[in-house]
Amino acid sequence: MRWHCHPSVKTTESLLQRLHEIGVECKDDLTLIKIEDLEGILRPIQGRKLLQAFIAGPSAAVESPCRAGLCRSHEMETSGTCVGDEFQIPWHKMPPALIQALTDQKRPTPLLRKKMKTETASSIVKGDLPSTLCIVALGETVLTAGHFMVAVDQIIVNDHLHSPLTALSFFFATYYVLNIQYxxxxxxxxxxxxxxxxxxxxxxxxxxxxxxxxxxxxxxxxxxxxxxxxxxxxxxxxx
Structure with a gap:
């Protein structure tokens, strides 16, 4: 039985909250951030990478989470690469209201921010799935995760599960629905x-x-x- 946890989701959420707290209102403000502003959220090297990405251009930090230091450290240790190297935010899946808010340089509502976080995390996860049937937990641990997905052969078959028990039930039933051996x-x-x-x-x-x-x-x-x-x-x- 496979559970995949993605701690970067919570880290990204905390980072966005910190940027709001220190007064970042538009993309140009990102170049004014100092390393001290990121204490408690990112490790020093991660923070420096992120600041370098902001200085190079705000779009660089968005297009490549790995270069910004937001990818999972164990991925780099085991495979030498990060799913974020060629990652693109799935803007086509975002609500029109979110796109409009970003275009107007306004802070999206909590519901829209949650939608953006979920869709982005789902797209990141899809590039890092095993070939076996598995449960993906979006959170620091399985017990604290608030969003779950089930994947078969590297394909997400359900990405709207909100409790570990529901995810486990769907996961187990899939063995019978698709006639997969344990x-x-x-x-x-x-x-x-x-x-x-x-x-x-x-x-x-x-x-x-x-x-x-x-x-x-x-x-x-x-x-x-x-x-x-x-x-x-x-x-x-x-x-």
Missing amino acids: PHTATLALEFIQRCLVGINPERGSKKEQKRGKKSYNTHPRILRLLSDLRDFETPWKL
């Missing part, structure tokens, strides 16, 4: 959900991946042992 690395977790939480207990067959040369079980012995332990826990009196 991946080997998540077989036990998914089979537990299937048999213990959802109540799907076929007498024959299994959705786990079958590997040649290995003994196949209708129900994995670890699941049976866990079910037995749960029954013992619910019934403490044993003879």
Whole structure:
């Protein structure tokens, strides 16, 4: 089972709030920002990169979040690249009211800012998805995230999920709707959900991946042992 968290969403939101607090009203004001104005939000190197982008031109900071130091550090450590290197904001998905507010150099309403944040984050995430079925959590952690998406084969199939339970339910149901086998690395977790939480207990067959040369079980012995332990826990009196 795959959960992908994108902490840059919260960081970007905090950065936008700070820019508003210090009095940034138009794109020309971005060149007047000092490193001290970004303390507590960005690390020193990230802040310097962002300021360099602002000095080079405000559009540079928008077109390349990686050069501005807003991409996830573990991406650069593991792959050497960032999804933001060639990222373009999906303006065609933004509400006309948002476009008009930006054109007039006015601060968009909270609802429009939320829409812009969600659409931008969704577009960033789509370029960094695994080929397997997964849940994408937009937030610092799965527990604190406020927006979720489910993807299959690097394609977002639902991007309007607002609770981890709803995301997990949609995620699990997708295995049956699209007839996908459980991946080997998540077989036990998914089979537990299937048999213990959802109540799907076929007498024959299994959705786990079958590997040649290995003994196949209708129900994995670890699941049976866990079910037995749960029954013992619910019934403490044993003879």
